[in-house]
Amino acid sequence: MNFREINPSPRMLMCPGPVEADPRVLRAMSAHILGQFDPEFTSLMEETQEMLRLVFQTKNTQTFVVDSTSRGGLETVLTGAICPGDKVLIPAFGRFGYLLAEILERCNADVTLIETEWGTVFAPEQIEEELKKKSYKAVACIHGETSTSMMQPLDEVGKICKRHGALLIVDTVATLGGAEVKVDEWNIDACIAGTQKCISAPSGSALISYNRAIEEIILSRKKVEKGIRTVEDIDGKLPQIPSNYLDLAQLQDYWSPRHLNHHTEATSMQYAIHEALRCVLMESLEERFLRHKLNDKALCAGLKAMGISIFGDLENKMPVVTAIEIPEGIDGKVLRYEMLNDFGIEVATSFGPLDGKVIRIGNMGYSSQKRNILFTLGALEAILLKNNVKISAGDGVAAALQVYCSANGN
Numbered sequence: 268m269n270f271r272e273i274n275p276s277p278r279m280l281m282c283p284g285p286v287e288a289d290p291r292v293l294r295a296m297s298a299h300i301l302g303q304f305d306p307e308f309t310s311l312m313e314e315t316q317e318m319l320r321l322v323f324q325t326k327n328t329q330t331f332v333v334d335s336t337s338r339g340g341l342e343t344v345l346t347g348a349i350c351p352g353d354k355v356l357i358p359a360f361g362r363f364g365y366l367l368a369e370i371l372e373r374c375n376a377d378v379t380l381i382e383t384e385w386g387t388v389f390a391p392e393q394i395e396e397e398l399k400k401k402s403y404k405a406v407a408c409i410h411g412e413t414s415t416s417m418m419q420p421l422d423e424v425g426k427i428c429k430r431h432g433a434l435l436i437v438d439t440v441a442t443l444g445g446a447e448v449k450v451d452e453w454n455i456d457a458c459i460a461g462t463q464k465c466i467s468a469p470s471g472s473a474l475i476s477y478n479r480a481i482e483e484i485i486l487s488r489k490k491v492e493k494g495i496r497t498v499e500d501i502d503g504k505l506p507q508i509p510s511n512y513l514d515l516a517q518l519q520d521y522w523s524p525r526h527l528n529h530h531t532e533a534t535s536m537q538y539a540i541h542e543a544l545r546c547v548l549m550e551s552l553e554e555r556f557l558r559h560k561l562n563d564k565a566l567c568a569g570l571k572a573m574g575i576s577i578f579g580d581l582e583n584k585m586p587v588v589t590a591i592e593i594p595e596g597i598d599g600k601v602l603r604y605e606m607l608n609d610f611g612i613e614v615a616t617s618f619g620p621l622d623g624k625v626i627r628i629g630n631m632g633y634s635s636q637k638r639n640i641l642f643t644l645g646a647l648e649a650i651l652l653k654n655n656v657k658i659s660a661g662d663g664v665a666a667a668l669q670v671y672c673s674a675n676g677n
């Protein structure tokens with residue numbers, strides 16, 4: 268037999284997800300399995316919920332983990348909170364905005380899409396103007412639109428939604444743990460994030476939090492399975508959630524002190540999330556956001572010094588993703604291949620109108636390190652020079668180093 272041992276080549280994951288997992292997270296994953304109703308395990312789940320509330324900056328009781336990737340988290344929350352026929356407004360500014368529309372259309376929601384050019388975000392007034400036209404049940408939008416590297420400011424949007432009586436549902440998959448996300452202060456009713464981006468655990472789980480308003484909708488759609496129902500379990504009045512696995516009504520019971528059986532919890536993944544959230548809080552949110560900002564500043568300074576154009580409205584660029592316009596004289600595929608093959612560094616292309624036009628560089632979680640930024644700039648410079656692209660040699664890494672030196676007060 269000649270099957271390979273799992274022994275992957277060393278890589279520097281400088282793409283917008285997945286990124287490198289913190290080594291402490293990988294070690295936690297190798298701990299032995301506990302049964303899912305072992306009090307030792309359920310108390311770890313409770314700690315995870317407590318830590319997750321701190322990371323989401325919320326007091327929401329309903330704050331827990333869904334066993335699916337972030338996309339499944341989006342589907343779980345949208346399928347649970349939105350009933351057939353509900354009017355939902357989606358301000359889309361990239362690929363993931365369209366994903367929200369795609370999921371909601373399958374829920375038979377009445378979706379209205381407003382769009383803005385890729386590389387820009389919405390002014391709050393544009394959203395308010397639409398909310399004045401009819402009575403919306405909810406606004407669903409992306410915080411950090413990874414496909415374009417744009418970040419939609421949300422504080423005003425939250426106030427506007429509240430004023431117009433619309434729920435605000437937000438995808439913070441790419442930003443949570445790397446940039447400020449304030450669920451309560453920004454009036455976000457439901458928030459969805461992932462594990463493989465700035466949280467720095469492997470992919471495979473979604474992190475969610477929602478308030479009482481959403482919980483009430485969920486409870487009025489609740490139906491407990493015949494095999495486990497008791498006399499206490501009364502069916503809700505609204506249409507049942509059309510998914511069993513992603514049924515928030517059952518999931519929130521599973522994550523409640525009742526721990527009502529639903530699926531078998533993914534023990535090792537729970538260890539990973541527990542450890543990843545602990546690492547985030549040990550560093551502190553404030554320090555973590557500053558680290559991402561500094562590395563972003565160094566990366567952008569390096570790119571500019573090389574003469575590379577950064578894509579989009581720089582005022583609203585995510586600090587955790589940078590899209591660069593592919594310089595003339597090199598194919599984006601060649602650039603990515605040589606970065607991976609010669610340097611072991613993974614960067615990403617984009618989608619739709621930006622496919623082949625930009626390369627996206629991630630600066631997320633454990634991958635957001637000074638040495639990674641400097642290596643990435645150095646590798647990019649070497650590959651561009653090798654392909655006879657005109658850039659100013661040597662300036663990129665030097666400019667980034669200068670940013671680090673100034674930050675240290677040198």
Ligand SMILES: *Cc1c(COP(=O)(O)O)cnc(C)c1O
Nearest residue numbers: 336337338363411413440441461
């Ligand atoms: C990565 C990403 C997703 C999808 O996440 P999966 O974990 O691949 O399902 C959704 N939304 C945004 C904004 C993302 O960046």
